[in-house]
Amino acid sequence: xxxxxxxxxxxxxxxxxxxxxxxxxxxxxxxxxxxxxxxxxxxxxxxxxxxxxxxxxxxxxxxxxxxxxxxxxxxxxxxxxxxxxxxxxxxxxxxxxxxxxxxxxxxxxxxxxxxxxxxxxxxxxxxxxxxxxxxxxxxxxxxxxxxxxxxxxxxxxxxxxxxxxxxxxxxxxxxxxxxxxxxxxxxxxxxxxxxxxxxxxxxxxxxxxxxxxxxxxxxxxxxxxxxxxxxxxxxxxxxxxxxxxxxxxxxxxxxxxxxxxxxxxxxxxxxxxxxxxxxxxxxxxxxxxxxxxxxxx
Numbered sequence: 001x002x003x004x005x006x007x008x009x010x011x012x013x014x015x016x017x018x019x020x021x022x023x024x025x026x027x028x029x030x031x032x033x034x035x036x037x038x039x040x041x042x043x044x045x046x047x048x049x050x051x052x053x054x055x056x057x058x059x060x061x062x063x064x065x066x067x068x069x070x071x072x073x074x075x076x077x078x079x080x081x082x083x084x085x086x087x088x089x090x091x092x093x094x095x096x097x098x099x100x101x102x103x104x105x106x107x108x109x110x111x112x113x114x115x116x117x118x119x120x121x122x123x124x125x126x127x128x129x130x131x132x133x134x135x136x137x138x139x140x141x142x143x144x145x146x147x148x149x150x151x152x153x154x155x156x157x158x159x160x161x162x163x164x165x166x167x168x169x170x171x172x173x174x175x176x177x178x179x180x181x182x183x184x185x186x187x188x189x190x191x192x193x194x195x196x197x198x199x200x201x202x203x204x205x206x207x208x209x210x211x212x213x214x215x216x217x218x219x220x221x222x223x224x225x226x227x228x229x230x231x232x233x234x235x236x237x238x239x240x241x242x243x244x245x246x247x248x249x250x251x252x253x254x255x256x257x258x259x260x261x262x263x264x265x266x267x268x269x270x271x272x273x274x275x276x277x278x279x280x281x282x283x284x285x286x287x288x289x290x291x292x293x294x295x296x297x
Contacts, residue, residue: 127175131207131250138211141179142186150195152218157262158228160255160269162289163199163221164281165233169241173206181235182210194220199231201254207246209254222275230258238282252292259296266296 127140170181181204186197198220199212212233213219221231232254234247243251255269271289272280281289 127208129173129175129206129208131209131246131253133250133253134209135201136208136210138214141182141210144186146196146213146217147190148195148217150193151213152227154216154218155228157230157258157264158268159225160230160232160258160264161222161225161275162251162255162269162271162281162285163231163233164238164285165202165235166237166280166282168237170236171205171241173204175208178204178206178208178210178235182212185233189220196220199233201230201232203232203234203247203250203254205235205244205247207244207250209250222272225275230262232258234281234285236282238284238286239279240282242284243288248288248292252295255292256296266293269293269296 127136128134165181165185167184172178172181182197182202185199185202189196189198196217197212200215200219202210202212204210212231215230218226219229219231220226221233222229232251234243234251236243236247258264259266259269271286272278273286
């Protein structure tokens with residue numbers, strides 16, 4: 001799931017704001033662990049909380065990693081996410097949503113704007129079980145707003161890219177367990193400076209479809225190919241488990257809806273590994289993408 005921005009000029013890939021942010025952030029970030037005469041400094045309560053938070057997200061950070069190559073795809077190749085650790089081997093400090101200042105760069109020249117739809121609202125009613133074809137609003141799983149200083153507006157849609165989540169195998173189907181998992185993914189992306197969850201839609205094990213990042217904003221899910229690219233992620237690790245029947249049904253439905261709405265042809269519906277060298281979306285999901293795409297126009 002490693003992802004940065006996208007920008008080309010005459011075929012040459014240009015570093016984008018997401019990529020520059022990550023490099024700048026890790027170059028500037030101080031160590032969160034300092035030695036003192038006793039060997040380790042005394043930690044404040046916020047420091048302890050922050051370390052626990054980061055450790056809880058480490059499993060996510062190994063998922064869906066891309067080496068960042070934008071040339072030809074090496075099928076089946078994978079790599080670990082880069083840029084997580086500082087030079088001395090320490091974790092970078094956690095950054096929370098909507099900081100007052102931006103680390104390492106100026107705001108975008110064309111910043112996305114917050115509308116009334118971005119403001120969190122209280123969740124009401126029960127979340128239905130199983131596939132319904134409806135998209136569950138993001139306000140049902142998070143009350144946090146995206147950090148718009150880290151996000152670009154969405155450009156006209158040209159592609160849809162399918163991912164797996166890629167942490168340890170996930171089999172839970174309850175809405176509560178799913179929400180906890182979604183928040184864990186969000187935390188991992190926020191810790192890497194993505195400003196929000198990187199995917200636009202997430203499909204859980206029971207076939208529910210959850211709204212991730214608003215389609216008003218460019219995603220952060222395929223390094224160097226995020227512009228005009230909708231990200232759809234299925235919860236689970238499909239190198240270790242199978243896609244559930246309900247999950248496949250929901251994925252086929254959502255891809256058809258998006259492709260029809262935005263005029264995306266089946267050749268432009270891709271998986272993460274068809275863009276970059278990575279294990280994502282896992283062997284089982286990759287294997288079924290051919291039959292799924294064959295049903296598209």
